[in-house]
Amino acid sequence: xxxxxxxxxxSVQAGGSLRLSCAASGNTYSAYxxxxxxxxxxxxxxxxxxxxxxxxxxYADSVQGRFTISxxxxxxxxxxxxxxxxxxxxxxxxxxAGRGTFGLLLESLYNYWGxxxxxxxxx
Numbered sequence: 001x002x003x004x005x006x007x008x009x010x011s012v013q014a015g016g017s018l019r020l021s022c023a024a025s026g027n028t029y030s031a032y033x034x035x036x037x038x039x040x041x042x043x044x045x046x047x048x049x050x051x052x053x054x055x056x057x058x059y060a061d062s063v064q065g066r067f068t069i070s071x072x073x074x075x076x077x078x079x080x081x082x083x084x085x086x087x088x089x090x091x092x093x094x095x096x097a098g099r100g101t102f103g104l105l106l107e108s109l110y111n112y113w114g115x116x117x118x119x120x121x122x123x
Contacts, residue, residue: 002026002097002112009093009117016085016121022078022095022114030073033101035110036080038091038119045094047105049080058103062088085121092116 008020020036035050049059049069057069068081078095096110 002029002032004095004097004112004114006093006095006114006117009119011120011122012085014086014121014123017081017083018085018119020080020082020093020095020117020119022080024076024078024097026076029076029097032097032099032112033103033110034069034071034078035096035098035101035103035105036069036078036093037096037105037107037110038089038093039116040088040091045107047107048093050101050103050105051078052101052103056103058105060105082119085119087121087123090119090121092118 003025005023033052036048039045051069066084070079094116095114097112098110101109
């Protein structure tokens with residue numbers, strides 16, 4: 001079982017950058033596909049980026065070219081580098097772990113979730 005804790009959220013002006021991290025505490029982190037999801041104010045949760053156990057990545061069209069997902073299995077860390085931030089990126093960001101997801105941006109495929117970290121981008 002994986003426990004996930006996000007960090008790195010905050011407030012930034014449009015065009016700025018933030019780096020989110022997610023620390024896992026289980027012993028089988030490398031066996032899980034990992035993903036970042038977000039929930040904007042008043043909206044449902046949506047997929048942002050995923051990375052499989054063998055390093056394949058997938059991004060939502062809205063963040064392609066601006067966000068980069070990475071993982072460090074030795075440290076059991078998941079990262080999301082967010083550049084060129086826009087006000088529409090404002091949301092609660094969650095990391096998630098799942099098996100056999102094929103890297104798809106579908107929250108139903110992920111079994112374990114963190115509590116979230118808030119990102120606010122002002123114009």
